[in-house]
Amino acid sequence: MAVLVVEHVPGEGPYAIGPALDAAGLRTRLCRVWAGDVLPESLVGIEALVVMGGPMAAHSDDGFPTRGAELALLRAALAADVPVLGVCLGAQLLAVAAGGAAVEGSGLQVGWGDVRTGPPAATDPLLAGAPERLGVLHWHGDTMELPDGAVLLASCDRYPVQAFRVGGAAWGLQFHLEADESTVDTFMAAFPADAATVPGLRAATPAALAALIPHRDRVLGRFAALVAERAEHTASRTFFTPRPCLTNGVVRP
Template sequence: MGVLVVQHVREEGPYAIGEALLVAGLRLRVCRVWAGDPLPESLAGVEALVVMGGPMAAHSDAGFPARRAELALLRQALAAEVPVLGVCLGARLLAVAAGGAVRTGSGSQLGWGEVRTAPAADRDPLFAGAPERLRVSHRHGDTMELPDVAVLLASCERHPVQAFRVGGSAWGLQFHLEADEAAVDAFVTTFPEEAATAPGIRDTAPGEPAEPAPYRDLVFGRFAALVAARAAHTATRTFFAPRADAWEARFAADGPRYAAAVARMGLLPGQTALDLGCGSGRALPALRAGVGDTGKVFGVDVTSAMLMAAAREGRAGPACLLVADCNRLPLPPGATHGIFSAGLLDHLPAPPVALREWARVTASGGTLLLFHPSGRAERAARHGRPLSPDDPLGEPNLMPMLDDNGWQLVCYEDKSAYFLARAVRVADEAHN
């Protein structure tokens, strides 16, 4: 699906935002709310969510039938850490979705005006390096109160909240930084009466959009790069985040199988063990039992919602839970003695890269246990497909892949009731 752009009125398209996303190689799907396009019910397949402006009120359903559906999508995006950019109305909807409030302001703010960046902008992934004073295009009358989870990035006297960030991947812009000359011309032509309340806007329009161009390109270029860099992780999060709350109940019967698999790792007291792609943490208690009170256990997952589910199940006690990329682990070489991974390797875009990284953080002689509580054939049949000869977990594929990336396969079992492959980390000199 690419980047979902929600457009409320014909004239308020993504303009410079869309250009930056296209330059980054991303695809746009524009949902024209004004033309009756239906909003998707979920963000499956969505790499980012961009919500544009419009004359509707973010705090009222009156004249805004799509409001609740848009808020639901924004809440899904926040929960799954999907990159979000909200502009004008989109920014106010983002504030409401995050727990803030929107109200009618002291009067409309229209035309070109100055905003000042806040101290936090210096450390922001999008706004770092932007000048302290930005001259931008305004067209709004409502104002907002940010929730505690938001970080203020820019303000002005009349409407104090002009730009903000929620978490690490959602931004709201009250102003129209995306406005280029085409956008200004569309506004002046389509809304002449409103434009007339801002004296000189037509005369200054040809020159004004060039002024914010450098930081406009900086901000939107960084957003597009962030979307592209996180695309694979975003797909994982949009799949697992909505399922996190029910994950444990759905697979509760698998607990004994996980414990039996962990027992075959041969962990010793005082060692360090990782569960990569740990989900709700079914293997973590068994890993803790293996390394004892003096050992260390880390549960690693890219989906925060899954780690929150693990914490609710009481598994933050047996393990330290980390949000991390399993292809770039925040650990020094040789830090662990055992890696447990259930149902992860064959879903990664580059399994050899992952295996090499896992070997980097594993001491010589350490164990890698790949596991699934059902066999390959059973899983394929459940999904209505035949076994693929290219399946990375197939023994003819897995053995050389392990061998090329620092591991030696010592046990391979593909039963109807489970899949298990055990490998040992070979010394680098032996591997070379």
């Protein structure tokens, strides 16, 4: 059993998620689809699904050849109650897989900024205890519409859907909670035009990251612990859940 981490582009890796999984004794299987790694056709042997960010659009197959296969895996995870953590693009894909929609935004939201946690966050398995205002790293231009039944956990004025939960074990984070000391430098190098819209981004990072780290580590540690606690349940659920039918990465009924 392993946690499958889907990486769409170089530089948008799991960052602090990796150490949290390691600390819980979990094995990570990194699937770099940008390098040609093939997504599995089922969740057999997978105890959790982590889907990272990327510059492609969750609402279109254009320039995103693995979109259909990723949505199929996310739908299978939701059906089998396999833990899911979607980050940025991954959160948008989770919303789509659950019956919501990914949509073009009104422009870039890049840099450090607050999100507001709502009342449901107080009893959420991951976000309980998070402050009402949490400073996080934003780096996106699209957003999402949540499906019926999803629980909105955090928001902001610019893009209201910032964190949500679907069911009891799937979370989407529009922001980059996983950020560590290298994340901003890597993102700035990979997306210089985006970074140029936020003067002072690098200078603001040490203080912003220091404030974030205690909350980041608590949330990611809780996710890793939930995955570890549910390992036996997940193994049996994925074995008996029907597999999606894929042909050349396209989902077939």
